[in-house]
Amino acid sequence: MNTAHTSSTRFSPADIEKIRADFPILKIRVKDHPLVYLDNANTSQKPQCVIDALKEYYQDYNANIHRAVYEISERATAAYEASRTRVAQFLNASGNNEIVFVKGTTEAINLVAQSYGRPRLKPGDEVLITALEHHSNIVPWQLVCEQTGATLRVAPINLQGEVIVEEYERALSEKTKIVAVGHISNALGTINPIADMIAKAHAVGAVVLIDGAQAAPHTPIDVQALDCDFYAFSSHKIYGPTGLGVLYGKKALLEAMPPYQGGGEMIKWVSFEKTLYQDPPYKFEAGTQHIEGAIGLKVALDYLCHLGLDAIGHYEQELLYYATNLAREHRLNIIGEALHKASILSFTLDNIHAHDVGTILNHYGIAVRAGHHCALPVMEFFHVPATLRASFSFYNTKSEIDCLFEALRKTREMFK
Numbered sequence: 036m037n038t039a040h041t042s043s044t045r046f047s048p049a050d051i052e053k054i055r056a057d058f059p060i061l062k063i064r065v066k067d068h069p070l071v072y073l074d075n076a077n078t079s080q081k082p083q084c085v086i087d088a089l090k091e092y093y094q095d096y097n098a099n100i101h102r103a104v105y106e107i108s109e110r111a112t113a114a115y116e117a118s119r120t121r122v123a124q125f126l127n128a129s130g131n132n133e134i135v136f137v138k139g140t141t142e143a144i145n146l147v148a149q150s151y152g153r154p155r156l157k158p159g160d161e162v163l164i165t166a167l168e169h170h171s172n173i174v175p176w177q178l179v180c181e182q183t184g185a186t187l188r189v190a191p192i193n194l195q196g197e198v199i200v201e202e203y204e205r206a207l208s209e210k211t212k213i214v215a216v217g218h219i220s221n222a223l224g225t226i227n228p229i230a231d232m233i234a235k236a237h238a239v240g241a242v243v244l245i246d247g248a249q250a251a252p253h254t255p256i257d258v259q260a261l262d263c264d265f266y267a268f269s270s271h272k273i274y275g276p277t278g279l280g281v282l283y284g285k286k287a288l289l290e291a292m293p294p295y296q297g298g299g300e301m302i303k304w305v306s307f308e309k310t311l312y313q314d315p316p317y318k319f320e321a322g323t324q325h326i327e328g329a330i331g332l333k334v335a336l337d338y339l340c341h342l343g344l345d346a347i348g349h350y351e352q353e354l355l356y357y358a359t360n361l362a363r364e365h366r367l368n369i370i371g372e373a374l375h376k377a378s379i380l381s382f383t384l385d386n387i388h389a390h391d392v393g394t395i396l397n398h399y400g401i402a403v404r405a406g407h408h409c410a411l412p413v414m415e416f417f418h419v420p421a422t423l424r425a426s427f428s429f430y431n432t433k434s435e436i437d438c439l440f441e442a443l444r445k446t447r448e449m450f451k
């Protein structure tokens with residue numbers, strides 16, 4: 036059990052008010068309305084402590100890391116590495132050397148596809164994903180399958196937007212070398228039964244990557260208990276800076292993989308004849324890294340764990356339940372009604388195009404995402420070109436959800 040997430044209390048309305056005060060952007064007005072930010076699955080807002088940490092780095096100890104002997108560089112290096120320690124603790128990894136800093140979930144998946152998959156896959160081998168994946172967990176596998184002659188297989192979903200586990204199990208065989216599954220669907224909010232899916236994949240000898248972009252901000256993750264081989268998430272979705280992500284990989288796997296990119300800092304020795312690489316994770320961190328990103332991510336994780344992921348999860352479920360009931364009352368067409376869902380509500384409004392609705396909502400200061408959510412196969416499955424997606428964070432409130440539904444009611448009136 037991951038003990039990095041300690042609090043198990045529930046938030047009171049006063050707690051939520053205090054939390055909201057930590058996020059300066061929540062005070063702004065858009066089109067003369069208070070900003071109602073319901074696009075958290077896209078990117079999350081940043082608490083003041085994260086913003087302050089970035090400012091402090093640039094004001095007080097801006098320097099490159101791992102390469103200088105002077106004080107501010109040592110301070111920056113220590114702060115960057117402290118972030119790695121924090122991430123390892125957050126995921127309950129068995130060591131810091133299992134945590135690679137990358138640009139985001141997208142880069143993490145590409146790294147695994149190219150460094151783990153490409154040297155190993157061959158014709159006849161299979162990579163298995165699901166029909167729920169974000170494009171970031173489809174295209175890198177298509178690329179590596181084209182490069183190696185391996186075959187991409189897709190486990191189907193049902194009309195609730197859940198992976199059909201029996202079909203997933205049927206798709207697994209000794210040919211399956213890699214399974215790549217999203218922990219939580221960004222388009223629908225479905226929470227996949229990943230512990231079971233990982234165990235089933237391991238039973239046929241496959242290595243498993245979990246795309247945790249949508250899960251890490253909402254639920255405690257314990258990579259050792261899950262026994263996943265790789266786990267990826269993005270800092271910007273978890274209240275940290277943009278441009279940084281995390282790849283967790285089991286030590287033995289990272290050690291066996293060639294570097295993804297070459298450059299400074301990832302080497303022990305370079306000559307024109309031969310280069311010796313650093314050990315993981317440095318082998319995978321070529322060039323100057325997103326130093327302030329890592330520093331900010333640590334502060335974001337501290338903040339999140341101080342609030343407590345259990346309390347966060349509980350409150351976000353309350354918001355989801357509240358919004359789902361209103362959606363039913365307003366006869367919205369909800370897309371994705373899995374039994375286990377994160378705080379994401381995808382829907383369409385009558386036959387009005389999602390982009391039109393999104394544009395009108397913006398006039399009320401409401402930010403939702405309208406589109407295919409980088410999950411075109413999901414849209415095709417439900418025969419819709421796009422959906423509206425409201426995704427809730429712990430700083431959202433029921434009264435903001437009321438604003439959304441009031442604006443939707445007005446939108447419907449306009450189109451009558």
Ligand code: 7TS
Nearest residue numbers: 076077139140141169171221248249269
């Ligand atoms: N995987 C999932 C499940 C995601 O939701 C996203 C981004 C990514 C991967 C890619 O993350 P990145 O940080 O590397 O870009 N999802 C979304 C979204 O739902 N709306 O905009 C981006």
